[in-house]
Amino acid sequence: MEPIPTRRLGESGLQAGAIGLGCMGMSWAYGPSRVDDAQSTEVIRSAPGLGVTLIDTADMYGPFINEELVGRALEPIRDEVTLATKCGLVVDDAVSFQMHRDGSPDHVREAIDASLKRLRTDRVELYQLHRVDPDVPVEETWGAMAEQVAAGKARAIGMSEATVDELTRAHAIHPVASLQSEFSLWTREPLSDVIPWCREHGAAFIPFAPLGRGFLTGAIKSTADLGGDDDFRARNPRFSAEAVDANQAIVAEVRAVAERLDATAAQVALAWVLAQYEHLVPIPGTTKLHRLEENAGSARLTLVREDLERLDSLPAAAGDRY
Numbered sequence: 001m002e003p004i005p006t007r008r009l010g011e012s013g014l015q016a017g018a019i020g021l022g023c024m025g026m027s028w029a030y031g032p033s034r035v036d037d038a039q040s041t042e043v044i045r046s047a048p049g050l051g052v053t054l055i056d057t058a059d060m061y062g063p064f065i066n067e068e069l070v071g072r073a074l075e076p077i078r079d080e081v082t083l084a085t086k087c088g089l090v091v092d093d094a095v096s097f098q099m100h101r102d103g104s105p106d107h108v109r110e111a112i113d114a115s116l117k118r119l120r121t122d123r124v125e126l127y128q129l130h131r132v133d134p135d136v137p138v139e140e141t142w143g144a145m146a147e148q149v150a151a152g153k154a155r156a157i158g159m160s161e162a163t164v165d166e167l168t169r170a171h172a173i174h175p176v177a178s179l180q181s182e183f184s185l186w187t188r189e190p191l192s193d194v195i196p197w198c199r200e201h202g203a204a205f206i207p208f209a210p211l212g213r214g215f216l217t218g219a220i221k222s223t224a225d226l227g228g229d230d231d232f233r234a235r236n237p238r239f240s241a242e243a244v245d246a247n248q249a250i251v252a253e254v255r256a257v258a259e260r261l262d263a264t265a266a267q268v269a270l271a272w273v274l275a276q277y278e279h280l281v282p283i284p285g286t287t288k289l290h291r292l293e294e295n296a297g298s299a300r301l302t303l304v305r306e307d308l309e310r311l312d313s314l315p316a317a318a319g320d321r322y
């Protein structure tokens, strides 16, 4: 398969294939039964050959073991990827997914060194603040993030799930290269505020969970398709039994568009995301090589106006996302 087209990550000077790879689910969130390091290593190592070059992880996935996995997997191909990790969330209890925010400058300084060690590299292309800490002025946290660019440990810095106000305050100190927030056919709020902000300020937008944590692919027909109590989604209102039932109506529409295009529901969900902003690179997560290939294929799928209109008018999702 020919590598997929690349996109510029805003004005940061970075670029990456139009579809990236989120590595979280390889080690965290979807239940231990889905963890297979050998298979995940194969997925990561196959990504650049397909043009999937934005590789996303975070120190809190696991915690720490996802960065270790990514570091080992990338060792022979480090220069072929645009590597992104995150700091600012600290796991208190991995079993119950309890965590707290830490935006203190000292935490940022320590976290990047630890991440680089686990990732077996001397720099990341993108260092992201996972969440803004309400107890620390964002200017202080962002100042410490900017120090990492000056030190050569990060090429650019980005935020995650930040508001327009937080983006604006941070950008006044050092350019915000990217914003990573949840965005998909069933989570469209970013279209009304943060995506326009990114467009106006030369920032890339990195949609996380672009497949609705797997739901938009049609793979989850009932809560029995989740990974049991260890699956983060089981705690999520949008994945309650009632919401899963109600939200099948969304999948049915996505499937209908996919059938017309001879594509899969996952490809249609990703193609809709790609159509919303040219400096946007979604990072679908998968632990399976055939799905990596399928998801990359969405970069070649063109939705015509009629498809976009049909998808734009999908019903709102039942259940809050958190």
Ligand SMILES: NC(=O)c1ccc[n+]([C@@H]2O[C@H](COP(=O)([O-])OP(=O)(O)OC[C@H]3O[C@@H](n4cnc5c(N)ncnc54)[C@H](OP(=O)(O)O)[C@@H]3O)[C@@H](O)[C@H]2O)c1
Residues within 6 Å of the ligand: 021, 022, 023, 024, 025, 030, 056, 057, 130, 160, 161, 180, 181, 207, 208, 209, 210, 211, 212, 213, 214, 215, 217, 219, 266, 267, 283, 284, 285, 286, 287, 288, 291, 294, 295
């Ligand atoms: N910044 C943040 O706060 C934040 C929060 C959450 C996630 N993220 C990032 O975003 C990335 C993606 O999010 P996500 O993994 O939560 O959700 P997602 O990409 O929306 O969905 C991933 C799920 O979909 C399944 N899947 C993937 N491709 C598929 C296909 N073609 N057909 C059927 N099923 C498919 C995967 O299962 P298989 O493994 O079985 O394929 C997995 O269960 C994460 O890996 C992480 O890097 C960031």
